[in-house]
Amino acid sequence: xxxxxxxxxxxxxxxxxxxxxxxxxxxxxxxxxxxxxxxxxxxxxxxxxxxxxxxxxxxxxxxxxxxxxxxxxxxxxxxxxxxxxxxxxxxxxxxxxxxxxxxxxxxxxxxxx
Amino acid sequence: xxxxxxxxxxxxxxxxxxxxxxxxxxxxxxxxxxxxxxxxxxxxxxxxxxxxxxxxxxxxxxxxxxxxxxxxxxxxxxxxxxxxxxxxxxxxxxxxxxxxxxxxxxxxxxxxxxx
Numbered sequence: 001x002x003x004x005x006x007x008x009x010x011x012x013x014x015x016x017x018x019x020x021x022x023x024x025x026x027x028x029x030x031x032x033x034x035x036x037x038x039x040x041x042x043x044x045x046x047x048x049x050x051x052x053x054x055x056x057x058x059x060x061x062x063x064x065x066x067x068x069x070x071x072x073x074x075x076x077x078x079x080x081x082x083x084x085x086x087x088x089x090x091x092x093x094x095x096x097x098x099x100x101x102x103x104x105x106x107x108x109x110x111x112x113x
Numbered sequence: 114x115x116x117x118x119x120x121x122x123x124x125x126x127x128x129x130x131x132x133x134x135x136x137x138x139x140x141x142x143x144x145x146x147x148x149x150x151x152x153x154x155x156x157x158x159x160x161x162x163x164x165x166x167x168x169x170x171x172x173x174x175x176x177x178x179x180x181x182x183x184x185x186x187x188x189x190x191x192x193x194x195x196x197x198x199x200x201x202x203x204x205x206x207x208x209x210x211x212x213x214x215x216x217x218x219x220x221x222x223x224x225x226x227x228x
Contacts, residue, residue: 009153032213043117043203043219044156051214089155093213100169101213103155 003027004092004104012110013080021075021107023090030092033066033073034101038087047088048075080111116140119204119220127228128194134223136187136204144168144210145187146217147179148203156203162187163210194227201225 007022023033031052036044050057050066050073057064063076077084087108091101117138126132136145144163148156161169162181176198178190187204201224205217 030213034213034216041221041224043205043221044217045219046216049214049216100158100161100210101217102158106153106155 004090004102006088006090006104006107008107009105010108010110012112015080015082015111015113017080019077019080019084019109019111021088021090021109023073023075023104025071025092025104028071028092028094028102030068030094032093033064034091034093035062035064035073035075036089036091036103038089038106044089077109082111082113085110117204117206117218117220119202119223121223122221123224123226125226125228126191126194128196130194131190131192133191134189134202134204134225136189136220137185138206138218139185140206140218141184142206142208142218143184144207145181146205146207147187147189148205150201150203150222160189161210168210191225194225196227199225199227 004025013019034049035047038044048057048064050064061078065074087106089106090104093101120135146161147159150156158171159173160179165181176193180188201222203219203222205219207215207217
């Protein structure tokens, strides 16, 4: 069966440290992988997109890597701040599904001051 | 503020009621989506509209009926819902659905409770 799993449901880190979130998938051949942030009671907000032929993408304090051999994407937040506390979702799209995305299970990140 | 507006924000209805959820975007996007999200779970795709035509229906029960009156509006008509349909219903839009290279813009959802 197809699965998209994100590491531990909840992740706590100290302010200023780097948070690393993992997205693992099985039985997909994703063409694109996106990361979203979701705050309680709000809709997801797009953060970054990476294509299958890209190894790494950066945006300010955010970095995404994509390893199609390991079937894994890592999402890093450097110099984390309490305002980064939220649920982070990865989402895959394949060449067959176009912009139809399958979301991962999500990781709830808490940055402790 | 999000660029996708959903109304109402909260809705409580009985199992015999008929109600509608509304979604509006003015970004010129031609793809619009309905998702259902239960607590502490990821969004699950329900329907996709592309150029105002239903493109994908993820085997959703017929008590949910989508409608796309024009390129800016998306409705979800509800009838005879069950308690397990209580969830956050999210609307999203993107430029098109041809590729997965476009971000989806989400509204803040309608919190639906079925009594």
